[in-house]
Structures are given as C-alpha cells and as structure tokens.
Amino acid sequence: MLEEKTLLEQVRGKEVELAAAYARACADADAMKETGAREAREEIERAGREGRQAAEALFEGAMDALEREIELVRRDARVQEAALRSAGETHVSEVAADLVRFVAPTSE
Known part of the structure; x- marks a missing residue:
C-alpha cells in the first residue's frame, strides 16, 4: 500500500522543488548577465574599431586634400x-x- 505523504512531507517536497527552481533561475540569471556583459564588451570593441576606421578615413582624406593643395x-x-x-x-x-x-658715357 502506498502511503500518502504527510502534510509536512508535502511542504518539504515543495521546498525542495522551489529551491531547485530558484537555483536554476539564479544560474540562468548569471548566464544571462555574463552573456549581456560579453555582448556589451564586443559591441564596445566593435564601435571602437569602427570609430578608429572612420577617424583614419577622415584623416587620410584630409591629408590627401592637403597634399593636393600643397602641390597646387x-x-x-x-x-x-x-x-x-x-x-x-x-x-x-x-x-x-x-x-x-x-x-x-658716349662721346657725342
């Protein structure tokens, strides 16, 4: 015969389930936090690269224009x-x- 769980055992079972769910939620939150931080670092690095490339392009364009002006x-x-x-x-x-x-003077 199967014995029914007592109310205390049922509450304890729920506590264990909730603790496991909480641990999973914390792990998921930590993973999302890490993913977000990594993506943010990658975005900052990408923006930095793009900014440097744009600045270099502007600099090279200005230098080319200056060289043309100097040649003129x-x-x-x-x-x-x-x-x-x-x-x-x-x-x-x-x-x-x-x-x-x-x-x-000529003599005249």
Missing part, C-alpha cells in the same frame, strides 16, 4: 618663378645697357 601651391610658385625669371632676364640686358651708358 608649388605648381603656382613654379609658374610665378618662371615668369619672374623671364621678366628679370629681359630687364638684365636693359639694366646692363643703362649701366654701360652711365659708366662709360
């Missing part, structure tokens, strides 16, 4: 230098002739 300035300077050199060479012969006339 250099090209303009070379053009101006050539123009000044040409103008100077044209005036050298005139100045030399003026100096010769000043130093050695």
